[in-house]
Amino acid sequence: MLSVFAQADIPDIQWLPLIPHLVMAGAAVVLLTVVSLAGNRLPGWFASAWTVAAGLGVLATAIPVWLRVDQEGPSSTIAGSIGVDQFSVFIIVVLACTVILTALVADGFLHRESLDAPAFYVLLMLSAAGGITMASANNLIVLFLGLEILSLAVYVLVAMHLRRAESQEAGIKYFVLGAFASAFLLYGIALVYGATGSLNLIDIEGILRGDELGDNGLLLAGMAMLLVGFGFKVAAVPFHAWTPDVYQGAPSPVVSYMAAGVKAAGFAALLRVFFAGFGPVADDWQPVIFGLAIASLAVGSMLAIVQNDVKRILAYSSISHAGFILVGVQAATDDGVASVLFYLAAYAAMAIGSFAVVTVVSGPGDEGTGLDSLRGLATRRPLLAAGFTVLLLSQAGIPFTAGFWAKFEVITAAVDARSFWLAVIAMLAAVVAAFLYLRIVVAMFLDAPDPDAPRLRIPRGPALAITIVVLFTLAFGIYPEPLLNLANDAFLLITFTAPH
Amino acid sequence: MVTASWYLILAAGLFTIGAVGLLVRRNPLIMFMCVELMLNAVNLTFITFGRELGDIGGQVSVFFVLVVAAAEVVVGLAIVVAINRRRPQATADDLSALRG
Numbered sequence A: 001m002l003s004v005f006a007q008a009d010i011p012d013i014q015w016l017p018l019i020p021h022l023v024m025a026g027a028a029v030v031l032l033t034v035v036s037l038a039g040n041r042l043p044g045w046f047a048s049a050w051t052v053a054a055g056l057g058v059l060a061t062a063i064p065v066w067l068r069v070d071q072e073g074p075s076s077t078i079a080g081s082i083g084v085d086q087f088s089v090f091i092i093v094v095l096a097c098t099v100i101l102t103a104l105v106a107d108g109f110l111h112r113e114s115l116d117a118p119a120f121y122v123l124l125m126l127s128a129a130g131g132i133t134m135a136s137a138n139n140l141i142v143l144f145l146g147l148e149i150l151s152l153a154v155y156v157l158v159a160m161h162l163r164r165a166e167s168q169e170a171g172i173k174y175f176v177l178g179a180f181a182s183a184f185l186l187y188g189i190a191l192v193y194g195a196t197g198s199l200n201l202i203d204i205e206g207i208l209r210g211d212e213l214g215d216n217g218l219l220l221a222g223m224a225m226l227l228v229g230f231g232f233k234v235a236a237v238p239f240h241a242w243t244p245d246v247y248q249g250a251p252s253p254v255v256s257y258m259a260a261g262v263k264a265a266g267f268a269a270l271l272r273v274f275f276a277g278f279g280p281v282a283d284d285w286q287p288v289i290f291g292l293a294i295a296s297l298a299v300g301s302m303l304a305i306v307q308n309d310v311k312r313i314l315a316y317s318s319i320s321h322a323g324f325i326l327v328g329v330q331a332a333t334d335d336g337v338a339s340v341l342f343y344l345a346a347y348a349a350m351a352i353g354s355f356a357v358v359t360v361v362s363g364p365g366d367e368g369t370g371l372d373s374l375r376g377l378a379t380r381r382p383l384l385a386a387g388f389t390v391l392l393l394s395q396a397g398i399p400f401t402a403g404f405w406a407k408f409e410v411i412t413a414a415v416d417a418r419s420f421w422l423a424v425i426a427m428l429a430a431v432v433a434a435f436l437y438l439r440i441v442v443a444m445f446l447d448a449p450d451p452d453a454p455r456l457r458i459p460r461g462p463a464l465a466i467t468i469v470v471l472f473t474l475a476f477g478i479y480p481e482p483l484l485n486l487a488n489d490a491f492l493l494i495t496f497t498a499p500h
Numbered sequence B: 001m002v003t004a005s006w007y008l009i010l011a012a013g014l015f016t017i018g019a020v021g022l023l024v025r026r027n028p029l030i031m032f033m034c035v036e037l038m039l040n041a042v043n044l045t046f047i048t049f050g051r052e053l054g055d056i057g058g059q060v061s062v063f064f065v066l067v068v069a070a071a072e073v074v075v076g077l078a079i080v081v082a083i084n085r086r087r088p089q090a091t092a093d094d095l096s097a098l099r100g
Helices: A002-007 A018-039 A046-072 A086-112 A117-136 A138-157 A165-196 A201-210 A215-234 A242-249 A252-277 A279-305 A310-331 A336-361 A380-396 A402-418 A419-443 A460-478 A481-489 B005-022 B027-054 B057-086
Strands: A076-077 A082-084
Touching: A002 A018, A018 A046, A018 A082, A018 A086, A046 A086, A046 A117, A082 A086, A082 A117, A086 A117, A086 A252, A086 A336, A086 A460, A086 A481, A117 A138, A117 A252, A117 B027, A138 A165, A138 A215, A138 A252, A138 B057, A165 A201, A165 A242, A165 B005, A165 B027, A165 B057, A201 A252, A201 A279, A215 A279, A215 A336, A215 B027, A242 A252, A242 A310, A252 A279, A252 A310, A252 A336, A279 A310, A279 A419, A310 A402, A310 A419, A336 A380, A336 A460, A336 A481, A380 A419, A380 A460, A402 A419, A402 A460, A402 A481, A402 B027, A481 B027, B005 B027, B027 B057
Parallel strands: none
Antiparallel strands: A076 A082
16 A cells, blocks of 8 residues: 555656645645634734735745746646646736735725624635646646635535625525526536547647647546536626626625626636637637627627616626627637736726725615715715726726726737627727727716705725725826736736647 | 447537426426436537547546536535425525515
8 A cells, every 4th residue: 555655656846836726725724723813803904914914925926926937938847737838827926916806995895884794705715726736737636626626616606695695595596596506617628538539638739739629529528518617707797697696685895805806817717718728719719709709798798788776787888898809809819818917907907996885885784785885985985986087988988097008909919810700899898898988877866866865975985995906007007008008918827829 | 330429419418408307397406416417418428529639638537527517416416405404395495585
């Protein structure tokens, strides 16, 4: 028996690229332990401050990884199951910033709703740790584990408002549909494994490059099932049905994490699997992404117009943003990858800021999320209304905001890849979507406020978070080069080369 | 002679039963059972391919899937318990506050 262990090869492990993973997951475990031992003796701000510190720690440890990959080129570690490349570092940075900002937004919210604060932060960090694993996984089973760590924590977060029936309803809906989608994803992994004989994305790419497996039924079915699973996570039509209900029912800070973090991790995994793994058979999956993108753009922009709840409007707008990001994915070029990364970073800022405003405005019980709760916000809280306006204009893609460059980049990538129709439809969808954002702005500025409305309290955490994202949106709207350059440098482990 | 394709067809059948069951049944517990059926169908697929390919990876994957399935049920049952405390005997049709 002992000899079996003696023979086992311990794979070579580079520790430096794994430190961001370990910091995020370790911070969650330490917080859980400290809170359960020290209990009530800790000050109320401890858990959120700890989470912000953990996020900053991940940012600090991601920098040396980026610099090292810059010098030595991308590689993989733990027997090729974790990819060490700038693509994953970029997503890790986006996720860490999402965690920091969500912790700030949640700070006032959890006190107001008297929810179990430490559990929220522990689950938030565990979920982000899963997202980091997903973004850097170079092995399909590791990717699945990351996805499940991410999702299981979010299921609990969505259902955690125990006094709101809507929160639990949203939790069970998200759980059942999420488990359904995970099973599809996993079946897809099994079929790809059967077709190629490997779970490692580099090996899969090599096999697909060498062989003519392009019309292999197992491989095609596997790729389709993987797309179902990813489509669910990133809320692409026709796998979007859960999005409005879950966004409306879940606690507002959780939604800001879902819109920014879960979408970023989902798209990162999708890009990695389809660009790095299935790159040689891009002709097979590009048309499917094309269809998903058009459906998401159309459904997201059209159905948002008829909603009367701000969270539902933002949910449909997140579906239409998923459509725009898919436009960049469909291009299947290196420029496409860069445009998707830029879009994810810009959208994370806009989404967190928007849902932070909703968190503040919704008031006790997280109830006031109707469009009328925003009426006259400009007279009640002029600065908050101004900040929200900047974020909404950025979502609409108005020049001098980061959202404009995000849309510009994905559409440019689509045009360069000669997907002219997709580019035209994306521009039309942007025009239609602009209307729904203006509807919110009109409610804030032109409608008279409800005279009986109580005075709106803005806690320090959300105020800081909204300030940061508004400054981010304006700064990279006016001068996008630094972020664009980073996104352009963020290559995948395997440099993608289209087969045409 | 039972060949690998028989197992694959069985697994595909089980997966379909699970998927259809999840969409058709309204009791949350039965829906969880359907998810389990889908995951176990995937396990059978993994084992079959692992044996056909002579690769240990397929069998190792099954262990990970088992762990994930167990964790998933824990979270799902916790949510069902929370809902049942509030309103006993709820089915998926009773949960309809969110629509629009």
